Amino acid sequence: MQLLPTISLYVYRHLTTIVLLMCCLFNTANAGNLVKGDIERMVDYFYIVGEILPDIPAYPLFVRDAANPDAKPELKAYVFESIDFAPVRGYSAKPINLLIQIDLSGNFLRIRLLDHKEPLFLDSAGTQKLERFASQYKGLTHRHTIEIGPFNDPGLRDENVAHVKGVQQGTITVKAINRAILTAATAVATAKLKNGADENVTAVGSAAIPKESKEVKEQKLTTASEESKALNTSSKPVAEITEPRVDADKVSNTSPSAEKTNKLDATNTVAMAGSSKGVNDNSSATQLSVADAEISQPTSLNNDTQSTINSSRELSIQASERDDWIASWQSRRGHIAILLTGLVVLSVALIAQLRFSANPVRMRRLRTLYLLFTVVFIGWIAQGQLTIVNITAATEALSSHGDLSFMMNDPMTVILWLFVGMSLLVWGRGTFCGWLCPFGALQELISLIANALGHKQCRLRAALDAKLKRVKYIILIALMVSLYVAPPMAELLVEIEPFKTAISLYFVRDWPYVLWALFCLTLSIFIYRGYCRYICPLGAALAAMGFLRFWSWIPRRNECGTPCQSCRHRCEYQAIEPTGKIDYQECFQCLDCVSIYQDTERCYPLIQMKKISA
Ligand code: SF4
Numbered sequence: 001m002q003l004l005p006t007i008s009l010y011v012y013r014h015l016t017t018i019v020l021l022m023c024c025l026f027n028t029a030n031a032g033n034l035v036k037g038d039i040e041r042m043v044d045y046f047y048i049v050g051e052i053l054p055d056i057p058a059y060p061l062f063v064r065d066a067a068n069p070d071a072k073p074e075l076k077a078y079v080f081e082s083i084d085f086a087p088v089r090g091y092s093a094k095p096i097n098l099l100i101q102i103d104l105s106g107n108f109l110r111i112r113l114l115d116h117k118e119p120l121f122l123d124s125a126g127t128q129k130l131e132r133f134a135s136q137y138k139g140l141t142h143r144h145t146i147e148i149g150p151f152n153d154p155g156l157r158d159e160n161v162a163h164v165k166g167v168q169q170g171t172i173t174v175k176a177i178n179r180a181i182l183t184a185a186t187a188v189a190t191a192k193l194k195n196g197a198d199e200n201v202t203a204v205g206s207a208a209i210p211k212e213s214k215e216v217k218e219q220k221l222t223t224a225s226e227e228s229k230a231l232n233t234s235s236k237p238v239a240e241i242t243e244p245r246v247d248a249d250k251v252s253n254t255s256p257s258a259e260k261t262n263k264l265d266a267t268n269t270v271a272m273a274g275s276s277k278g279v280n281d282n283s284s285a286t287q288l289s290v291a292d293a294e295i296s297q298p299t300s301l302n303n304d305t306q307s308t309i310n311s312s313r314e315l316s317i318q319a320s321e322r323d324d325w326i327a328s329w330q331s332r333r334g335h336i337a338i339l340l341t342g343l344v345v346l347s348v349a350l351i352a353q354l355r356f357s358a359n360p361v362r363m364r365r366l367r368t369l370y371l372l373f374t375v376v377f378i379g380w381i382a383q384g385q386l387t388i389v390n391i392t393a394a395t396e397a398l399s400s401h402g403d404l405s406f407m408m409n410d411p412m413t414v415i416l417w418l419f420v421g422m423s424l425l426v427w428g429r430g431t432f433c434g435w436l437c438p439f440g441a442l443q444e445l446i447s448l449i450a451n452a453l454g455h456k457q458c459r460l461r462a463a464l465d466a467k468l469k470r471v472k473y474i475i476l477i478a479l480m481v482s483l484y485v486a487p488p489m490a491e492l493l494v495e496i497e498p499f500k501t502a503i504s505l506y507f508v509r510d511w512p513y514v515l516w517a518l519f520c521l522t523l524s525i526f527i528y529r530g531y532c533r534y535i536c537p538l539g540a541a542l543a544a545m546g547f548l549r550f551w552s553w554i555p556r557r558n559e560c561g562t563p564c565q566s567c568r569h570r571c572e573y574q575a576i577e578p579t580g581k582i583d584y585q586e587c588f589q590c591l592d593c594v595s596i597y598q599d600t601e602r603c604y605p606l607i608q609m610k611k612i613s614a
């Protein structure tokens with residue numbers, strides 16, 4: 001019975017390792033999935049939405065002049081999802097998707113944030129901040145040089161350069177949004193507008209326009225006047241649609257995007273056939289054919305031209321990503337230098353662990369100073385809190401496109417993960433959890449303050465401690481699995497980490513999150529690093545990777561465990577087994593036992609030797 005919890009913990013760790021590795025194998029697809037009906041709703045039925053273009057995944061938008069209902073509707077704009085052209089990844093490794101409307105001069109008419117998984121902006125307030133950021137592009141063009149300033153930037157703009165207000169704590173995210181908008185708009189403008197701006201607008205034949213329902217017409221009449229005001233245009237909504245035509249023969253799939261076009265057309269058709277309400281109900285037999293839409297296009301691309309555009313688009317995304325992260329690294333030179341110095345100091349101390357821990361009082365003081373450095377500099381100033389989101393993002397990125405370059409935008413994260421990766425091989429999880437995790441350090445400092453005030457944390461029974469240690473593995477497994485089977489659940493589970501609240505957002509957040517962070521911190525007054533030992537999914541992930549460690553670095557004697565239990569009883573993390581064996585997956589590298597190992601007052605064998613030699 002005594003061994004059962006230990007064996008179970010062992011099994012949990014290996015199960016977690018397997019789940020982590022398997023998550024890298026599952027693939028997640030990234031492509032826009034709006035169909036024509038969705039687009040119609042999203043442009044508020046102000047435009048007549050044509051069929052998706054055969055050569056690029058964009059929809060033409062037409063307007064009929066209400067003053068002259070017999071006139072042919074005119075092509076006025078294009079609308080498209082950024083993810084189809086530029087699956088740019090932010091902090092979460094998931095592409096940010098925007099719905100972009102450009103007019104025939106390439107001006108942005110409207111940009112809507114469709115989807116994002118940026119961890120700091122998942123709540124409605126955060127999403128609104130990103131929407132506000134994207135809305136600043138209205139009136140600009142893809143030809144503008146966009147400068148993202150601080151959140152209080154005055155936002156000056158002229159014909160060539162525009163300053164937009166950034167978002168606090170969101171540099172990486174807004175840069176990704178900027179890149180997604182400009183890359184996607186450039187791709188559409190290059191393919192569809194002359195010199196990136198169409199001057200010859202061609203009318204589309206009235207025979208090609210789909211019918212509308214009464215409800216849709218009424219809705220258009222309501223929304224059109226508002227949008228007209230917004231666009232400063234005299235155009236009015238379409239009053240009548242006549243003579244539908246389906247021209248399936250002309251839907252030729254000759255471009256790289258033909259597969260998507262087919263998929264979307266098929267989806268559209270199914271949606272129209274199966275829907276019981278909405279615009280498609282009354283136009284199911286009457287879609288604007290791709291060929292008709294093509295008539296209105298100023299330019300048409302052959303396969304070679306399109307593939308040239310595609311490859312130059314890829315190159316341009318890569319180049320712009322590279323520019324972004326080079327700029328990030330340059331702008332954070334000071335932080336990088338301090339962090340590297342801190343890591344060198346830590347490495348020297350850990351390599352020379354016997355010397356470093358020879359004097360317990362000095363070691364305690366130095367350790368406390370380092371923990372302060374971790375909380376204040378690494379955490380609050382440099383925003384270098386590693387998080388489980390880094391792991392979920394990396395596994396998703398590896399499974400979907402095998403590219404981790406999105407992380408390069410955050411130099412602190414990259415440097416810390418490289419260091420943690422190397423230290424995992426040598427010392428195990430303890431180097432990060434014991435020294436470099438700001439939230440972990442904050443807990444320990446709180447415990448130390450409680451100790452200084454005379455309050456001692458309670459020590460759980462070994463069996464209960466072992467059972468509770470399983471909880472973090474269960475949380476991590478649930479999180480990783482839900483990433484693939486129930487993503488909204490994963491978003492919820494990620495919030496178990498109070499790092500974002502306590503470190504990244506300085507406790508300025510909705511009260512349930514603040515309450516949870518305070519609970520985790522308060523726990524450390526009663527149980528030493530209680531959150532770390534029993535709840536933390538990041539700690540569990542690092543522990544599960546413990547099999548990579550090749551060195552049992554804590555010095556041991558034959559007497560460790562039998563008969564001596566000195567270290568075991570003093571290890572605040574309960575990481576030493578009754579046999580004297582170190583459980584490195586639960587060890588936080590505090591060096592207390594290394595200090596005891598050479599202490600003639602606390603190490604039983606040394607005390608015995610001292611007595612014999614006296
Ligand atoms: S267990 Fe979690 S909170 Fe604790 S130090 Fe490790 S990563 Fe940080």
Ligand code: SF4
Nearest residue numbers: 571587588590591593
């Ligand atoms: S005292 Fe415990 S936590 Fe600290 S180094 Fe030793 S085994 Fe690890």
